[in-house]
Amino acid sequence: xxxxxxxxxxxxxxxxxxxxxxxxxxxxxxxxxxxxxxxxxxxxxxxxxxxxxxxxxxxxxxxxxxxxxxxxxxxxxxxxxxxxxxxxxxxxxxxxxxxxxxxxxxxxxxxxxxxxxxxxxxxxxxxxxxxxxxxxxxxxxxxxxxxxxxxxxxxxxxxxxxxxxxxxxxxxxxxxxxxxxx
Amino acid sequence: xxxxxxxxxxxxxxxxxxxxxxxxxxxxxxxxxxxxxxxxxxxxxxxxxxxxxxxxxxxxxxxxxxxxxxxxxxxxxxxxxxxxxxxxxxxxxxxxxxxxxxxxxxxxxxxxxxxxxxxxxxxxxxxxxxxxxxxxxxxxxxxxxxxxxxxxxxxxxxxxxxxxxxxxxxxxxxxxxxxxxxxxxxxxxxxxxxxxxxxxxxxxxxxxxxxxxxxxxxxxxxxxxxxxxxxxxxxxxxxxxxxxxxxxxxxxxxxxxxxxxxxxxxxxxxxxxxxxxxxxxxxxxxxxxxxxxxxxxxxxxxxxxxxxxxxxxxxxxxxxxxxxxxxxxxxxxxxxxxxxxxxxxxxxxxxxxxxxxxxxxxxxxxxxxxxxxxxxxxxxxxxxxxxxxxxxxxxxxxxxxxxxxxxxxxxxxxxxxxxxxxxxxxxxxxxxxxxxxxxxxxxxxxxxxxxxxxxxxxxxxxxxxxxxxxxxxxxxxxxxxxxxxxxxxxxx
Amino acid sequence: xxxxxxxxxxxxxxxxxxxxxxxxxxxxxxxxxxxxxxxxxxxxxxxxxxxxxxxxxxxxxxxxxxxxxxxxxxxxxxxxxxxxxxxxxxxxxxxxxxxxxxxxxxxxxxxxxxxxxxxxxxxxxxxxxxxxxxxxxxxxxxxxxxxxxxxxxxxxxxxxxxxxxxxxxxxxxxxxxxxxxxxxxxxxxxxxxxxxxxxxxxxxxxxxxxxxxxxxxxxxxxxxxxxxxxxxxxxxxxxxxxxxxxxxxxxxxxxxxxxxxxxxxxxxxxxxxxxxxxxxxxxxxxxxxxxxxxxxxxxxxxxxxxxxxxxxxxxxxxxx
Numbered sequence: 001x002x003x004x005x006x007x008x009x010x011x012x013x014x015x016x017x018x019x020x021x022x023x024x025x026x027x028x029x030x031x032x033x034x035x036x037x038x039x040x041x042x043x044x045x046x047x048x049x050x051x052x053x054x055x056x057x058x059x060x061x062x063x064x065x066x067x068x069x070x071x072x073x074x075x076x077x078x079x080x081x082x083x084x085x086x087x088x089x090x091x092x093x094x095x096x097x098x099x100x101x102x103x104x105x106x107x108x109x110x111x112x113x114x115x116x117x118x119x120x121x122x123x124x125x126x127x128x129x130x131x132x133x134x135x136x137x138x139x140x141x142x143x144x145x146x147x148x149x150x151x152x153x154x155x156x157x158x159x160x161x162x163x164x165x166x167x168x169x170x171x172x173x174x175x176x177x178x179x180x181x182x
Numbered sequence: 183x184x185x186x187x188x189x190x191x192x193x194x195x196x197x198x199x200x201x202x203x204x205x206x207x208x209x210x211x212x213x214x215x216x217x218x219x220x221x222x223x224x225x226x227x228x229x230x231x232x233x234x235x236x237x238x239x240x241x242x243x244x245x246x247x248x249x250x251x252x253x254x255x256x257x258x259x260x261x262x263x264x265x266x267x268x269x270x271x272x273x274x275x276x277x278x279x280x281x282x283x284x285x286x287x288x289x290x291x292x293x294x295x296x297x298x299x300x301x302x303x304x305x306x307x308x309x310x311x312x313x314x315x316x317x318x319x320x321x322x323x324x325x326x327x328x329x330x331x332x333x334x335x336x337x338x339x340x341x342x343x344x345x346x347x348x349x350x351x352x353x354x355x356x357x358x359x360x361x362x363x364x365x366x367x368x369x370x371x372x373x374x375x376x377x378x379x380x381x382x383x384x385x386x387x388x389x390x391x392x393x394x395x396x397x398x399x400x401x402x403x404x405x406x407x408x409x410x411x412x413x414x415x416x417x418x419x420x421x422x423x424x425x426x427x428x429x430x431x432x433x434x435x436x437x438x439x440x441x442x443x444x445x446x447x448x449x450x451x452x453x454x455x456x457x458x459x460x461x462x463x464x465x466x467x468x469x470x471x472x473x474x475x476x477x478x479x480x481x482x483x484x485x486x487x488x489x490x491x492x493x494x495x496x497x498x499x500x501x502x503x504x505x506x507x508x509x510x511x512x513x514x515x516x517x518x519x520x521x522x523x524x525x526x527x528x529x530x531x532x533x534x535x536x537x538x539x540x541x542x543x544x545x546x547x548x549x550x551x552x553x554x555x556x557x558x559x560x561x562x563x564x565x566x567x568x569x570x571x572x573x574x575x576x577x578x579x580x581x582x583x584x585x586x587x588x589x590x591x592x593x594x595x596x597x598x599x600x601x602x603x604x605x606x607x608x609x610x611x612x613x614x615x616x617x618x619x620x621x622x623x624x625x626x627x628x629x630x631x632x633x634x635x636x637x638x639x640x641x642x643x644x645x646x647x648x649x650x651x652x653x654x655x656x657x658x659x660x661x662x663x664x665x666x667x668x669x670x671x672x673x674x
Numbered sequence: 675x676x677x678x679x680x681x682x683x684x685x686x687x688x689x690x691x692x693x694x695x696x697x698x699x700x701x702x703x704x705x706x707x708x709x710x711x712x713x714x715x716x717x718x719x720x721x722x723x724x725x726x727x728x729x730x731x732x733x734x735x736x737x738x739x740x741x742x743x744x745x746x747x748x749x750x751x752x753x754x755x756x757x758x759x760x761x762x763x764x765x766x767x768x769x770x771x772x773x774x775x776x777x778x779x780x781x782x783x784x785x786x787x788x789x790x791x792x793x794x795x796x797x798x799x800x801x802x803x804x805x806x807x808x809x810x811x812x813x814x815x816x817x818x819x820x821x822x823x824x825x826x827x828x829x830x831x832x833x834x835x836x837x838x839x840x841x842x843x844x845x846x847x848x849x850x851x852x853x854x855x856x857x858x859x860x861x862x863x864x865x866x867x868x869x870x871x872x873x874x875x876x877x878x879x880x881x882x883x884x885x886x887x888x889x890x891x892x893x894x895x896x897x898x899x900x901x902x903x904x905x906x907x908x909x910x911x912x913x914x915x916x917x918x919x920x921x922x923x924x925x926x927x928x929x930x931x932x933x934x935x936x937x938x939x940x941x942x943x944x945x946x947x948x949x950x951x952x953x954x955x956x957x958x959x960x961x962x963x964x965x966x967x968x969x970x971x972x973x974x975x976x977x978x979x980x981x982x983x984x985x986x987x988x989x990x991x992x993x994x
Contacts, residue, residue, distance in 0.1 A: 016196035027214040045936035606934025
């Protein structure tokens, strides 16, 4: 008899203990998630290029922004194709690297209305000899030009001079861009 | 004390401790995601009230209330005796305030017919809820205790924020506790509508008191310390029994036990509320709801009444708010205050935002996170601010009072309102004017102008305006997201 | 015939002495409280927290680079090392801008990495206590939390006090701020390091070090805007910090002083450290693209002899 009662009491005492534990356990989460806010801020601020230092570049020009009306200033006649694929806006800058000599890379990030639009633009723009790069990005490159998409954004890197360090520089820029975009 | 009563005391202490601790953590703005509203969500009265009034039940209320009701059908009103923090507080009050000879006596602990008042109150409240007026929160013990502490006790502690009208809620709580000095747990026995609801389900509980008639010597020792005033001897009322099990331990012959399908030979079968009274209660409730609204409380509530961000439209809001004041405690700036007259009689003690007391922080969503019934919908920071690309959640629009504003009326630079405006681009912009001061000096003044399309009504401008008690920029509810009819601009 | 009852001697003594005591008590109370002046609250005097600087040596150093903490370290070293400013056993107040409920990327508050590095430097120099405090405009808990400064400064070993945890005390403020109270850590500190972030502001056009002193005031500071250029110079004259560190890691170019959208933010990646608050503010204005000579409060401050605005005095250290 005694033993059974002890079991009962233990079971009864276990209930408030379990309730308290359950309540405390939920305290492991915090109520705010600043990353969600930051991600939506980044998306709202439009496509972004990484800072020069983040890409191991020695400097970069001020980013220039273009929208649907001013895109032709950047890409001339090709703008029609961009607009047809749902282009919204883009940002462009030139990075300078100090390798064996100083060389430069032109970088642009184009934002489209949908992921499909970005991918379609990549297919349209890629030179014939590009090969896919491994890594976290869906990137293709032929050593002088690198194209990659992430969500609605298309990254386009063009080496402006031939330099042995060019391929590495493109990869470094692409990696930096990957890290910064949400 | 018998072992089972010791276990009961451990339960009561744990749940009271949890209740108080959660309230304190909430008031301190603890960033951790504890389930602050779990007690309010476990009240079947709130669940029933919201279900009747809003015709829908948020999942948390359905689960919380449902579990308690099911357990009540099995074990009787164990919630009252083992869990309810207000019940525990009343017991503590009666132990502290009255001598044992008074609180453990047959005369004090006998059942009185007017204890059926709580059933009348329950009928009244649920009938009123059917017509869309939710007043269960006024006497729901979890809401009552939380309100009384938030409005009455926290303001007294160091760092506490004042709550205008807080003395009302505190007085109710104090009255409930002081009543226990005269009759222990008088509120539970006579007034608590949650108790009445649980009594309905506990009347045919599976577990209940059983008495071995042969062993009973009619000494009436069982009636001395009964907490529910349910007459364990004779006409036992299982619906009133709080399962405190004091009688079981108190019986010198060990004739009482708490047993599955137990029974006492002559239990009371009649419901405590007579049919006439019941019908009267229901009709009163059905009549009260439209009466409360006859003054136009909902549509014509004070134009300055700002509701918390995420609040539902006024009709739906009043169908769900259980006046627990958790949102007011969660608000970091003290912007949310209980309405006394601003929201009409129906809206008494519902939360309103008072910008002069505190502004609504732009990315803060604490009130909706904690609301147990969804009267304030839970928003995410990205949705509320509009950072996700959609329109921000608005609670009103600010208006510049040009007769009081320093740059407009007093040729004095200021723009604190523009500084405090959190939107990007700001809803307050400047008009630069050259104006001659009284002595003829030319001043360049920046005069604030409001862009109503951008203003979210947060009230930070009104809160910081240096112009006295009535600020030179004030927020009213027009333009609030929740009501497409409360607009002044074309296009919303 | 009436019969007069007389009390005994003992009883008479007792009655007379208790009457006497009562009279004495009342008289003492009356005299004691009569026309008393209530003691006025003690008004504390502000200290001058500057260290005596030798004539030569850089007046201001600005360091640029990808790592804000490194920038702080290099700038401090080039200025003579933190030991020149913080001595062993001193109490140091680090006064960053934690005014707004914003994330660090929105550039409304001082970068937490800069604050943390200053705290570390002060502790390395042997400070007994390093306090980080500010009276925020938005809710203090949210500001200190979301700005990242509570976590970063706490980890670096500072005592972090937001508006809820500081006492306000009366100090001998003069001019427009007369009568306002300051927070207690200001009066308890031996050294004060002012750490503003460079931002646009609707009224003063820029908010930098002198505007950052608003954060030591509480009620009534919302009146100082009515003559902002004069008030900023007055604040600069009253509060003389040991060092000013201007955080230009990210600067806010528009919609200040709160910002919001990331498109208002520019990555500059620089930090300037100086004993001259006017020079700091002038340098900060340049980072924001504003000509310092066009700013009224800088002209006022220079005229009052608080410092120089000649940017040639700032030594720039490039990238590491």
